[in-house]
Amino acid sequence: MSTEVNIPRLDLNTYINGGDAERKQFSEAIGKAFNETGFVTITNHGLSKQLIDDLYTQVKALFALPDDVKSSYEIPELAGQRGYTGKGKETAKGFKTPDLKEFWQIGQTIEGDDKLKEQYPDNLQVKELPKFNEVTLEVYRKLEAAGKELLRAIAVYLGLDEHYFDDKVNNGNSILRTLHYFPIENPDAVPADAVRAGAHEDINLITLLIGASADGLELLTRDGKWFPVKAHGEDLVVNVGDMLQRLTNNKLKSTTHRVVNPPRELMKFSRYSVPFFLHPKSDMDLTSLPSTIDAEHPKIYSDITAGEYLDERLREIGLKK
Ligand SMILES: O=C(O)CCC(=O)C(=O)O
Numbered sequence: 408m409s410t411e412v413n414i415p416r417l418d419l420n421t422y423i424n425g426g427d428a429e430r431k432q433f434s435e436a437i438g439k440a441f442n443e444t445g446f447v448t449i450t451n452h453g454l455s456k457q458l459i460d461d462l463y464t465q466v467k468a469l470f471a472l473p474d475d476v477k478s479s480y481e482i483p484e485l486a487g488q489r490g491y492t493g494k495g496k497e498t499a500k501g502f503k504t505p506d507l508k509e510f511w512q513i514g515q516t517i518e519g520d521d522k523l524k525e526q527y528p529d530n531l532q533v534k535e536l537p538k539f540n541e542v543t544l545e546v547y548r549k550l551e552a553a554g555k556e557l558l559r560a561i562a563v564y565l566g567l568d569e570h571y572f573d574d575k576v577n578n579g580n581s582i583l584r585t586l587h588y589f590p591i592e593n594p595d596a597v598p599a600d601a602v603r604a605g606a607h608e609d610i611n612l613i614t615l616l617i618g619a620s621a622d623g624l625e626l627l628t629r630d631g632k633w634f635p636v637k638a639h640g641e642d643l644v645v646n647v648g649d650m651l652q653r654l655t656n657n658k659l660k661s662t663t664h665r666v667v668n669p670p671r672e673l674m675k676f677s678r679y680s681v682p683f684f685l686h687p688k689s690d691m692d693l694t695s696l697p698s699t700i701d702a703e704h705p706k707i708y709s710d711i712t713a714g715e716y717l718d719e720r721l722r723e724i725g726l727k728k
């Protein structure tokens with residue numbers, strides 16, 4: 408069964424430090440997988456095991472804080488984009504029952520004086536856990552760097568200049584989301600159709616996900632079957648989001664995915680995961696690249712900027728009013 412779903416395991420170091428042939432091979436492999444399944448896993452991504460362990464220690468400590476402390480970091484005007492979002496707030500597009508999760512989001516920290524500083528809301532600092540703020544900032548920077556390299560490889564695959572995405576994502580509006588799928592002692596007490604994360608597509612360019620603490624992530628194959636996505640050890644799972652799909656007129660696929668509930672007897676255990684949603688700056692034009700449009704592949708999407716598109720999508724999932 409696994410042979411039909413192409414989720415290659417790729418070594419990012421072969422792109423960053425490899426010779427021409429290795430770099431080309433990496434670009435071709437990521438492009439092909441993004442075209443066929445929208446997913447790859449990545450090794451040698453620049454995050455040490457120690458950093459990932461420290462991250463999960465902090466994430467567990469954050470969600471173990473009392474509810475009233477967590478709620479003090481929930482600011483409705485921030486539409487979930489910074490700080491805490493409580494249980495029952497996010498509903499996948501097209502669903503009525505909210506996901507069984509709570510999360511915390513960290514946005515861009517601008518260093519130096521870029522006028523974007525005024526555009527982005529400040530991150531909320533967790534007063535109770537100074538180390539959380541430190542570790543998540545380091546993880547943000549490392550994932551941003553890995554993401555930029557991956558976009559270079561993708562640019563090459565698309566026949567663009569290798570640095571096409573560089574200035575678009577530099578100081579971009581990316582989000583690091585730490586997620587807790589909370590324990591449920593009595594599965595009968597939640598709505599029958601409630602799931603950890605309902606089927607959805609990510610909004611951004613690409614998503615880099617750090618080794619989730621348990622099984623559950625599944626992607627929808629082209630022939631309509633759910634397929635479990637498994638990562639080795641500290642590998643990152645990387646997938647295409649809707650912005651990259653729009654830009655490439657569906658050449659690269661923003662594949663539907665979900666997080667299913669575990670068997671009933673395991674519902675009382677938490678699951679944690681940390682996706683990094685790599686966004687460009689809001690003025691990036693997402694108009695499909697001319698090279699991806701031809702008689703066989705007519706233009707599908709209207710022209711829109713990344714900022715306008717993000718706003719539209721946050722309203723659809725209930726985070727923005
Ligand atoms: O928790 C996971 O494994 C995936 C989460 C996800 O797909 C998302 O937050 O967009």
Ligand SMILES: [Fe+2]
Nearest residue numbers: 607608609664
């Ligand atoms: Fe997702």
